[in-house]
Amino acid sequence: MQLTDKDLKSFQALYKKHFNKDISRAEALAKGTQLLTLMKAVYKPMTQEEYDFTQARRKSTMGKVVEKILLDMEEEKAKS
Secondary structure (H helix, E strand, O other): OOOOHHHHHHHHHHHHHHHOOOOOHHHHHHHHHHHHHHHHHHOOOOOHHHHHHHHHHHHHHHHHHHHHHHHHHHHHHHHO
8 A cells, every 4th residue: 555645644643633743645555554554463343243243242341340349449448
């Protein structure tokens, strides 16, 4: 995938905003290309079936997560 001049300028602006550092066009091209390569390696869109499964699992485990957090808070309070 090719990064356009507009893409590079946007990347430079975002980099400046987040890291408070200006980068050259060449550095923006290198870092932007690295970011795209990483995203291609790790990003995989979910199917509707995978999304539904994930949401159901999240809902089924939410109570256990809340219980664990509350228990940990009670234990911390007891130590104080």
